[in-house]
Amino acid sequence: MTFVVDTHTHVIAADTKRYPLAPVGGHQSEWSVERPVSFEALLAAMDAAEIDRAIVVQASTVYGNDNSYVVDAVQAHPDRFSGVFSIDVLSADSITQMQRWLDAGLSGLRLFTTGTTMPGQAGWLDDERSFPAWEYAQRHAIPVCLQMTALGIPALLNMLARFPDIRVLLDHLARPDLAGGPPYAEAAPLFSLVAHPGVFLKLTNRTIREASRGASTPAAFFQRVLAEFGAARIAWGSNFPAAEGSLPDLLAEARDSLSILPADALAAIFGGTARTIYPALAN
Template sequence: MQDIAAVDAHCHVIAEDREAYPRNPIGGVESKWSQARPVGAADLIEAMDKAGIARAVVVQASTAYGHDNSYVADSVAAHPDRFSGVFSVDMLAPDAPEQLAYWHSRGLQGARLFTTGSTMPGQASWLADERSYPAWAWAEEHKLPLCVQMQPEGIPPLRDLLERFPDATVVLDHCARPDLSEGSPYDAARELFDLSRYEGVVLKVTERNLVASTKAPADPESFLGRLVLEFGAERLMWGSNFPAAEDDLPTLTETSRRITDILSEDVRHQFFQGTADRLYPGAAA
């Protein structure tokens, strides 16, 4: 199944040139992974070729560049056949809708809301702040997917937003980082499963989630199997989290293929390609 993982929906790029692309991380502290494992656009393409990945969605490295999306935009412009891009903005800024429009005009196909992470622990309280409503309205009107890096504590305010903006498309990075430590029936993830009633919610399943499914990857009692049952394969997509994840891209890809090997061919195709193609079609589509 070497060609099944055609689209990696969650990669990052870090420029070697710090003068052209200065670091300005959200929270003021650069992530350890971006310092230890910086991977530029050319390096990412080389890794993709080794892993058998045709296209990648490059997500803004917020813990390196904050809301300056220049390197992501330049990388997508230089390699439109290999990359799609997701940018970051300050959703509370008065000009947030204009910023969404600007970066979208640069060829980027989604925005990222960074409300938690390795350098910003805990769940930020601004997610459903009414000052963000104009930006949410712009994204909803222009069908721009909003990718949210969040924790389970962010689900209640997210529900409020989904009620207010029912046509918005929301992609949850790492499935909103649910606690899977107690195993099936995953009661701690019940609020996540409940989000399936909102048609615009899509889950991005990364190595953080798949490793927790290795005991029974195709069983409905496993986390991955439960996601397929609750959301359907058309609302799930795979992302490697490279290079934030410590393994190299071929290893991350092969591990994900192995874990999902028992799933049906149609489900795997949707998971590894179809959903990402729909949301982030890229220049080749």
Template sequence: MHRIVDIHPHVISPDTERYRPAPLGGKQSSWSQKHPLTHEDLVAEMDRAGVEKAVVVQASTVYGHDNSYVADAVAAHPDRLTGVFSVDVLADDAVEKIEHWRSRGLTGLRLFTAGSTMEGQADWLNDPRSHAAWDHATRTRLPICVQMRPPGIPLLRDLMERFPNAIVVIDHLARAVLDDGPRFEASAPLWDLARFPGVHLKLTVRNIDAAGQGTSTVPDLMDHLMKTYGADRVAWGSNFPAAERPLPELVARAREAVSTLPEADQAAILSGTALKLYPALATSPAGAEA
């Protein structure tokens, strides 16, 4: 069986005094209130599900730009976890804040421009005030994880034209329309971003479920991803516990989704691309290649 690296779980502390909620959008997500998950619990669930490593993503709808709990999670489990942090990239001190969280052991930046607690797609993604952060992340090879919806794709395209060497990971395939048939024409702007070699896609159960509806199928989606981006630019993420399914079930769903692909492509999506994007996982004790 292929090894599993998860690039999209979240952790939530029950200690609201030490880790105070300050959600982006001003409203805490319902999933985080119903399914809080400590980092100890995450690692236990990873063991149960056969997940070797994970990239913990800042819960923006709980903690906003305070990444303390993610940093503490990584510090507690350096052999299993790395983390993606969030900062206000429009602020004058954005680069300083990026370096602060990198010094805490975090290895990716997250831009939260759309989500369950926000209306529509934020229009600040390509604000010139963010360019210093983009330039710094590009020069330091820091992956930029973007939570967005399809209307944000033109903004991201403009950023990629300005920063063509940036490493970008698009959460949930930008929540693209995936039920319109095997050519997925409704999401053409997302596929067009493949011309930028630094753009990667994060495949989650949200996308797998969507592709199994309408006139498309999951094998159609896998085939289209291989034709447009290739397996070395697609990585799986659980979105646990926000996905509101047990982690073993999410892992099983991912294995099933990629099962129609060649073995090498399955391995890339389930772990290889993740280790390329977040090499700290590959060099930590349990992350060395067998």
């Protein structure tokens, strides 16, 4: 049986006193209000879907940079969960913040520059105040998830020129516009990142649905992505529970949409690549 890793899940606690709300943008995301999932419920959903491991990504639209609930999830089930934290990389104490969450057992950093509570693309991605955090992440091989849009790719290219050995994982493939279909001219900024081997793609169910819009089809788009980036740079994530649907259904949707790809590529996308990005998954 293939080892399956879900690289993009979120957890929401019922206890708002122990885990107070502090959403980025000032208001909580609708999905987290309508369908919150505790880490215990996530674990049950993983068992139902036969998913071996999950990366729990900080729910910035609920807790901002307080990663306490992600820490508690990982510490409760280190054999099933690894965690990605958020911090204010523009702050003077960004390194101290990073060390705090790494010492607590988390494995990666997430930078949140856009989302349901922050529409548009924030302009601070390549702000020089963030350089110490990027340098620290590069030196210690800490993967950086980027929640961004394609409009942020020029700023990312600036950072890749300055920190060429950094490993970044683009949430939702940086949300490319795919409705025009082949040859995907509107997605040219995404494909401009092929030349940077430290850039990995987090292929989520959000991306799958975008690839089905307009003149695009999942078969056409994902075959192009595979040909350009290679399976060793692509990892699947459900975006559960931000994505509507049960976790078994989201995994089934992903497998169906990617079924045109070769078996070895699927093994990498659904597990192998994640284990190279997050070495803690190998434990």
